[in-house]
Amino acid sequence: MNHILVFSILVFCLSCQKKQEEKGLEKEIRFSTNVSDIPIDTLFEDIKYIPLELTDSSLVGDIKRIVLYNTDLYIYDRSDGIIVFDMNGKYKYRLQHKGNGIGEYAYMFNFNMNNQGDISIISRPSFIYTYTNDDQFVSRIMLEGVSIKDIYYLNDSTLLVRSADDQDGYKINIVDMNKKQITHSYHPIQGRMLDFCMNDCFTTYNGKLLLNTYQSLDIYELTKDSLSIRYTVNVSGKVPPRDFWDRKIPDWQLIAEWESSNFIAHIPCFTETDRSVLLRYEGKSEESKGYAFVNKKTALPYVFKKIIWDDKFRWEPEFMYPLNDGYVAICLSASVLLEQGSETMKERFPDLHEESNPILMLAKVK
Helix, strand or coil: CCCEEEEEEEECCCCCCCHHHHHCCCCCCCCCEECEEEEHHHHEEEEEEEECCCCCCCCCCCCCEEEEECCEEEEECCCCCEEEEECCCCEEEEECCECCCCCCECCCCEEEECCCCCEEEEECCCEEEEECCCCCEEEEEECCCCCEEEEEEEECCEEEEEEEEECCEEEEEEEECCCCEEEEEEEEECCCCCHHHCCCEEEEECCEEEEECCCCCEEEEECCCCEEEEEEEEEECCCCCCCHHHCCCCHHHHHHHHHHHCCEEEEEEEEECCCEEEEEEEECCHHHCEEEEEECCCCCEEEEEEEEEECCEEECCCCCEECCCCEEEEEECHHHHHHHCCHHHHHHCCCCCCCCCCEEEEEEEC
8 A cells, every 4th residue: 555654753862962962953854755565684684583383381372572581582472471482483381370379470461571581470450470580489579559561670670660550641660679669750651541452662772771652652761760752753744733642531532533533643663773763653544554664874764564575475564572672573473474475485384384373583673
């Protein structure tokens, strides 16, 4: 589907070395062209395909988060556990402790890991359960009055907790895991409705922790003590007014206005490297969904929908899972490859059948 877009990114410089940078610089990236498909080797390097082994214990469902730790992949698929594979896709084990006993959680909402390999699981609304990499129970923390949305380790004992307990928006809470308590909180982000339907997207670049949120076109940079806007994404003529989502009107009316406007509402996934930025933008209609691959040096963007995997296979992934520092994972389901894939793609996976687990493609954004 062809349509005309004018794409701009508002870049807020974060360095404090120059007075001009302290105020922030606006860099507008503007073009008008037909949205096109992009060759995979234009977009990615260091590409690896990983067929995930299927066993009675390793059936992968709807993936919410993928974490790459050392040479293993930790996958949460909205079940009550984490499935672990090695980098060849061989199943290793499932971490699952649902129950009512010591070290067991009622249900699982999400997870993350620290540099030692400890695994912390969110059990909503206010609990964090932590286990070692060899599946030994470490601790249970309750953050009273805090509705936990997501977590990220700033170091092995300091956890950043994004919560939705403030009526004015999300809070960033810093938790000392040794003391099992919040040391301080700061800068609420404006709250959004129905954000549970969107995959969370913490990612890192050059030591910086980045975050995008639902119903927002801002990319935030977070530290232990502060939050700032790193980028604001604007597709000309397709972006709602700045206060669109903050109006005090019924939710149904707000959603109805958005659906009829064809506005682009949010950035579901975002990745940054030294050379480029890759992001997905989404509105309600198919024509308001796509990807932008932006060269940071030249400010030239490449807007696309489908990736050209080979001469006979073009396909648009709905999501790219950030794996930190420019790496992403894309999930190719067995049904997509069998129904749409080229013979060349199918020959890569001779054992693929309709009931197979997905193939993960891991790669670094150029």
